Amino acid sequence: MAAAEAALHKVFGFERFRAGQAEIVQTLLNDEDVLAVMPTGSGKSLCYQLPAILRGGLTVVVSPLIALMRDQVRQLQGFGVNAGSLNSAMDEAERQRVMGGLRDGSLRLLYVAPERLVRDDTVALLRNAGASLLAIDEAHCVSQWGHDFRPEYLALGGIRAELGNIQTIALTATADAPTRADIVAKLFGDERRPREFIRSFDRPNLHLMMQPKSSAKKQIGDFIAARRGLSGIVYCASRKRTEDLAAGLQAMGHDAIAYHAGMEPRARDAAQDRFLAEDGVVMVATVAFGMGIDKPDVRYVCHADLPRNVEAYYQEIGRAGRDGLPAETLTLYGLDDMRLRRLQIEEGDTPPERKRIERQRFNALIALCESPRCRRQTLLAYFGEESQPCGNCDLCQEGVARFDGSVEAQKVMSAIARTGQRFGTEHIVQVLLGNSTEAILRHEHDRLPTFGVGKDRDANAWRSILRQIYGAGLIDLDIAGFGGWFITDAGRAVLKGQQRVELRSESLQAGKRNTAKSKSSAAEIALSGPDQVLLAALKDLRRRYASELQQPAYVIFSDRTLIELAVKRPRTLWRMSDIHGIGQAKLDRFGQAFLDVVLAHDEPAESAAD
């Protein structure tokens, strides 16, 4: 392991292993199979890259996305490692280089898309090249339970056998127990059991915040305005929404661009390249964006619309703060979102059992939105982890006032019951408020005893109460029928006064809280004035390298590296190699130029503690 640590420092420039990495590297070096379940951003790739470099031989990495392969290959080459990929988008010169590397055994890592790998000629090629380790990234794609199922992944178990049962590591960030069992069964079969490593899903550097939606444009706009110059992603539920919201944010003066799968490939690539290369771009995207985008310095992720479920939420917010520095998240939720997601589940062309699981996963997300408990506790509990209140979420920081909402819940459910359990939110709310709308008069609902019993609160307050008692399981939506609310067994218990229900009073003021403020704002990664100036100069140099080499900025150096340079101000190359992210290859390549910038900003002397 000493050799592994030395390589970690010399090749990657990292000081120490992150949690879980050392054990996995060790296990691979012992020739055992591995299933690694680790959150996005926790450094899964290093787990097979390091053994690949240390042991020599050829490591084949299966990865579903060309963008991801391209990124990883670039990064490895940046570290001075001979890596390449086989894909349809590569040019002839690159193909020649890769083939040459396979022939003479100098290629350490080869990235291949699954549809390429299953071809006979590819298998033969890899067998001849003496592939010794198979790394299967995004391994949950093998599972039909998951949302990213890819049929080609089912063939991977067979490929492994054809390659002479080579040692295999499967990696994923998807944590459900059913998915895990499925991965093992499909990739390893019965005869071989991989050693399983499951790392905590906590990402303490992510600040978690969720808010009822009033106006997404205003709420997101305010949030971004307080974080100008930082890179962020805003997820929307549909292509049209991305375009509308991007336009709205642009009108507010933000550098926002839209991204979705329906765009021209060229425009889409251009948008992605800009986001990767520049600071301060806001990517307004559908979930088509992000899987495999390894931009470590995304400082915030917003959801303008509710994600599909807790897994999706966690994956998507996980794209912020992969460098481990503070990053923020804001998720907006409204009843319309909830209805849309429910509809998508019910209308989907999936078997009933799958729908049941999807419903449970979605309900867990609603509970996360509405629960008064620390967000992280609720989130981790979903992944089977117990934890203490985190201190880094909106509920921990702002607290949450609760009250006995049994009477309010009864009023709502009584309105639902007396109107025949057929009506949606707006109608119910109008009945409670006592407004004689056309529909209410037509159905004679103004004659009901519940008509107007909710005059003491406004429409938003009642919408919030509906959401909350929905989250608590007291009412449900009859999606297959009229789309109206109906009362569940749990709801009937509250209606009869047998059970009580607690509601959050604070969230009744939809959208009134200030999205701009958060106590651990990523915007406040505190640097002194002179350090800021130096940092700006370093970023400038990085930008020039990036455009000259046509590489994303972080491939040159990460934000974290530049920040450390600005604060620690090393005065020699030798000192510089102690900085996070500066290994031998980068030191040789960029060291002197960045050192010159540091020396030119000769403000405070190198700190004595250094």
Ligand code: ADP
């Ligand atoms: P994952 O695949 O788990 O989402 P990656 O493998 O892409 O995550 O790693 C995320 C980021 O963390 C990358 O920028 C990577 O270079 C960095 N990283 C990985 N291991 C370490 C480490 N031991 N120390 C510092 N940074 C690391």
Ligand code: ZN
């Ligand atoms: Zn918390």
